[in-house]
Amino acid sequence: MAKVMGLTGKVMGLNGNAAVAYAMKQINPDVIAAYPITPQTDCVERFAEYVSEGLVNTQFVTVESEHSAMSACIGAAAAGGRVMTATAANGLALMWEMLYIASSMRLPIVMMVTNRALSGNINIHCDHSDTMGARDAGWIQLFSENAQEAYDNIIQAVKIAEDLEVRLPVMVTQDGFIISHAVEQVKVLDDDLVQEFVGAYKPAYPLLDVTHPVTYGPLDLFDYYFEHKRSQIEAIDNCFPVIRRVGEEFGKISGRKYDLLETYKLEDAEYVVVALGSTCGTAKEAVNLLREKGKKVGLLKIRCFRPFPKEEIIKALVPRRGVAVLDRSVSFGGFGGPVFTEIRSALCDAPARPFIIDFFYGLGGRDIYVEDIEKALLQIEDVVQKGQVDQYIGYLGLRE
Amino acid sequence: MSKLKGWKELTPGGIITEAGNAREYKTGDWRTERPQVNKEKCINCLFCWAYCPDASVIVDADKGVMVGFDYDHCKGCGICASTCPAKAIDMIPER
Numbered sequence A: 001m002a003k004v005m006g007l008t009g010k011v012m013g014l015n016g017n018a019a020v021a022y023a024m025k026q027i028n029p030d031v032i033a034a035y036p037i038t039p040q041t042d043c044v045e046r047f048a049e050y051v052s053e054g055l056v057n058t059q060f061v062t063v064e065s066e067h068s069a070m071s072a073c074i075g076a077a078a079a080g081g082r083v084m085t086a087t088a089a090n091g092l093a094l095m096w097e098m099l100y101i102a103s104s105m106r107l108p109i110v111m112m113v114t115n116r117a118l119s120g121n122i123n124i125h126c127d128h129s130d131t132m133g134a135r136d137a138g139w140i141q142l143f144s145e146n147a148q149e150a151y152d153n154i155i156q157a158v159k160i161a162e163d164l165e166v167r168l169p170v171m172v173t174q175d176g177f178i179i180s181h182a183v184e185q186v187k188v189l190d191d192d193l194v195q196e197f198v199g200a201y202k203p204a205y206p207l208l209d210v211t212h213p214v215t216y217g218p219l220d221l222f223d224y225y226f227e228h229k230r231s232q233i234e235a236i237d238n239c240f241p242v243i244r245r246v247g248e249e250f251g252k253i254s255g256r257k258y259d260l261l262e263t264y265k266l267e268d269a270e271y272v273v274v275a276l277g278s279t280c281g282t283a284k285e286a287v288n289l290l291r292e293k294g295k296k297v298g299l300l301k302i303r304c305f306r307p308f309p310k311e312e313i314i315k316a317l318v319p320r321r322g323v324a325v326l327d328r329s330v331s332f333g334g335f336g337g338p339v340f341t342e343i344r345s346a347l348c349d350a351p352a353r354p355f356i357i358d359f360f361y362g363l364g365g366r367d368i369y370v371e372d373i374e375k376a377l378l379q380i381e382d383v384v385q386k387g388q389v390d391q392y393i394g395y396l397g398l399r400e
Numbered sequence B: 001m002s003k004l005k006g007w008k009e010l011t012p013g014g015i016i017t018e019a020g021n022a023r024e025y026k027t028g029d030w031r032t033e034r035p036q037v038n039k040e041k042c043i044n045c046l047f048c049w050a051y052c053p054d055a056s057v058i059v060d061a062d063k064g065v066m067v068g069f070d071y072d073h074c075k076g077c078g079i080c081a082s083t084c085p086a087k088a089i090d091m092i093p094e095r
């Protein structure tokens, strides 16, 4: 079959979990260590089927908890394997200490997180409290708007993580149930093309290279810990060119190019909504409807939240009059949600900055409607016209 | 200890790329008391050598005698002094 750009492969009906499991099959990593948790279970379950059918060579480690899953991933990655895993919500929380260890050791582990609310009370539906809580753990974080992006991101994540300039773990997220359990048409690439794209894994400092013995994670006290953290800061800050390059290269083989951010009708927009994940699809519709009514509105979608693309965000938002940020997680006691805080901080020194307000929405899987986002955009327009902010933090879809 | 490196000179993730270099980590400066042996009292039973958790008692293996301490690594725990049957080791406060 001729390799025409974007025309190889086929279209499959897959939900987000299945799309990621299918990508994992095509990547065929050395090791996957995972524990099932709703709404990610479906993903590892499908991968287990591939293992039992002999379709992959992966060593599939069924562990007794997520803490063990990430520990096994760290061990396997340090040994020199290409390693992947998947989790959600409380499972991610149980990995907590290991997340920091994976990134500190610069291990290129790729993990899919199906976003789900953290307890309590017990809730299995989508919000971003799990991955936002892990935003300081030293992992690259890529958010997906739909199953196609989850599939595309997971393949790119392998190449990003393993780039010798990066060597950091990558978290690819998809919204629980909204993406993970909704069947979409997903364009999948040919197996060979995926293999060619990710390439053969070249481990750096593998523990199993007994002729070059190395030590991972030694005692690191007041004399060196700080310097090691500084070099980790440098490592993640330097990832932008690689993430962009991989996004462009992926565009060449798939026809779907990726960048740190995606803009929608932003060029002449005066009022902008900022969002992550599946809500961006809803926001595009809200933008379309308001545009029909003559409102100059647009969307800024953040695909890469860690590292935080400050320069690009400043460039995209500074010329606007008002910005409504949508936060699908709470930083209790903080001044707004994590996306709002970061965006305000980035724009703080801009000569003429827009008014910026925040909206909490969608906690525990509460639906967000097109009208909610229209309301947010109209509210920021109102703020700009009044010339003052009466309320920095609002709520969408909440009963009073 | 050798000159401390700056953050740009470190290996990724602080990985140690040479084997057996724990010896270069001079843990002796953690000590608040140093053991001192009185060889006139010492009966060379080598209990101190057997009990020292840091392999910091130096022994002349050919002669089978206790010679002294490796102060670069001795942490001053005092186990040697308390196990010595001849009360030949004193713990002296470090300045």
Ligand code: SF4
Binding pocket: B035, B051, B052, B053, B054, B055, B056, B057, B069, B073, B074, B075, B076, B077, B078, B079, B080, B081
């Ligand atoms: S004081 Fe402790 S560390 Fe030092 S030589 Fe005696 S037993 Fe070993």
Ligand code: SF4
Binding pocket: B037, B041, B042, B043, B044, B045, B046, B047, B048, B049, B066, B080, B083, B084, B085, B086, B087, B088, B089
């Ligand atoms: S334990 Fe006491 S007597 Fe025995 S070798 Fe050591 S210092 Fe000498």
